[in-house]
Amino acid sequence: MKLYVGYRGNRNTNVFVNKLGDVTTLDPGPSQAIVNHSPDGFEWAYNGSGPAQLALALLLDTSHDEALAQYLHQEFKDEFVTGWGDRWFISEKEIDRWIKDKVAAMSDTDRDYLGYLKEMAAIKAGG
Numbered sequence: 001m002k003l004y005v006g007y008r009g010n011r012n013t014n015v016f017v018n019k020l021g022d023v024t025t026l027d028p029g030p031s032q033a034i035v036n037h038s039p040d041g042f043e044w045a046y047n048g049s050g051p052a053q054l055a056l057a058l059l060l061d062t063s064h065d066e067a068l069a070q071y072l073h074q075e076f077k078d079e080f081v082t083g084w085g086d087r088w089f090i091s092e093k094e095i096d097r098w099i100k101d102k103v104a105a106m107s108d109t110d111r112d113y114l115g116y117l118k119e120m121a122a123i124k125a126g127g
Contacts, residue, residue, distance in 0.1 A: 002092035004058060015042050031057035034066050044084040051081040062095040067117035072102055
C-alpha cells in the first residue's frame with residue numbers, strides 16, 4: 001500500500017509516495033502529459049491549477065488509468081485537495097475506495113463519456 005504525504009517547505013511544496021518504507025517524490029510529469037494544468041507542479045489548499053495537477057497525479061498513480069484520472073480529477077480536487085492544510089496525507093486505499101464509489105454511481109452518460117476518453121487515450125498511445 002502507498003501513502004501519499006505532502007507538506008510545505010521553504011518556498012516550495014513537497015509530495016512524497018511512501019510504499020512500504022520506500023519513499024519517492026511524486027513526479028508531476030505523467031499527469032502533465034495528460035493535462036498540463038500547472039507547469040510549476042503541485043499545490044493544494046485552494047481551487048486552482050496546482051491543486052488540479054496534484055489531483056490528477058494522485059488519481060493516475062493510484063488507478064493507472066489516464067481516462068479515469070482525467071475524468072474524475074476536478075471532483076477529487078474539490079472534495080479533497082482544496083481542503084488540505086500545510087501538511088496532509090492520504091492512502092492509496094482511500095483514493096481507490098473513492099474512485100470505486102464514483103464509478104459505481106456514474107450515469108450511463110458518464111460511462112459513455114468515460115469510454116470515449118479511454119478510446120482517445122488509446123489512440124494517443126498508439127493503440
